[in-house]
Amino acid sequence: MKSKADVVSNIALVVAIISLLSAGAFLLIVIKTDEVSKLLMNVPYLLVSAGLFFSIISLLFEWKARKRSYVCERCGRKVMIRSHGLCQACRSKELTPKKKNRITSIKNSSKKKKLENPDLSGFFRLMLEELSTIRMSMTGKAIHFPTVCNVCHILPKRLYKSVATCRDNIVFLHESEHTVFDMYLDRMEFDKLETEFPFVWKYAVKKVLDMESRGMIKERGRLIIEIIDRYEKTL
Numbered sequence: 001m002k003s004k005a006d007v008v009s010n011i012a013l014v015v016a017i018i019s020l021l022s023a024g025a026f027l028l029i030v031i032k033t034d035e036v037s038k039l040l041m042n043v044p045y046l047l048v049s050a051g052l053f054f055s056i057i058s059l060l061f062e063w064k065a066r067k068r069s070y071v072c073e074r075c076g077r078k079v080m081i082r083s084h085g086l087c088q089a090c091r092s093k094e095l096t097p098k099k100k101n102r103i104t105s106i107k108n109s110s111k112k113k114k115l116e117n118p119d120l121s122g123f124f125r126l127m128l129e130e131l132s133t134i135r136m137s138m139t140g141k142a143i144h145f146p147t148v149c150n151v152c153h154i155l156p157k158r159l160y161k162s163v164a165t166c167r168d169n170i171v172f173l174h175e176s177e178h179t180v181f182d183m184y185l186d187r188m189e190f191d192k193l194e195t196e197f198p199f200v201w202k203y204a205v206k207k208v209l210d211m212e213s214r215g216m217i218k219e220r221g222r223l224i225i226e227i228i229d230r231y232e233k234t235l
């Protein structure tokens with residue numbers, strides 16, 4: 001069954017074609033009556049031809065669109081695209097509860113993270129207060145505007161939560177240094193750390209071993225094991 005919109009569209013198209021043909025015929029009568037030159041007499045034919053051409057093109061596009069349309073199994077509306085046999089409006093009603101559950105899940109996850117480590121934001125604030133009085137990386141590079149990007153964890157906070165808010169697990173670095181330092185640390189490229197960050201890395205290793213000796217590090221990851229095996233007897 002055709003919708004009201006389809007009927008109106010068809011009527012409008014037919015009226016447009018009839019109007020165009022009528023205008024062309026009227027122009028032909030006027031031009032012949034006034035005995036205008038043969039060149040101008042061709043204009044109405046061109047107008048009528050153009051009108052017919054565009055009308056046919058319009059009909060073809062509409063026919064193709066109708067051929068590709070699908071009927072919603074729930075509301076009966078004709079649509080270009082369906083999902084599981086339903087139009088977008090009907091399908092969205094089915095997806096709404098899932099979306100709500102997903103949003104709730106994300107919120108709960110966010111709350112859980114905050115509860116797991118409620119002091120991290122406060123810890124960063126304290127570190128920035130300390131760094132604001134120094135305004136310098138441990139390599140001697142100036143830090144004009146301290147941010148959390150300048151607060152570098154020796155043992156990654158995502159893996160070693162027991163020392164995530166421990167001052168001994170922190171070194172101050174310039175943003176560019178922080179990126180390189182973390183990269184070498186993640187890859188456990190200790191030789192490069194010793195070469196490019198000699199003072200910083202020596203200090204970092206000493207602090208890690210000190211935290212380990214005091215039983216502060218609860219996690220047993222590969223990084224802490226490698227540091228202990230390599231440096232415990234050398235320092």
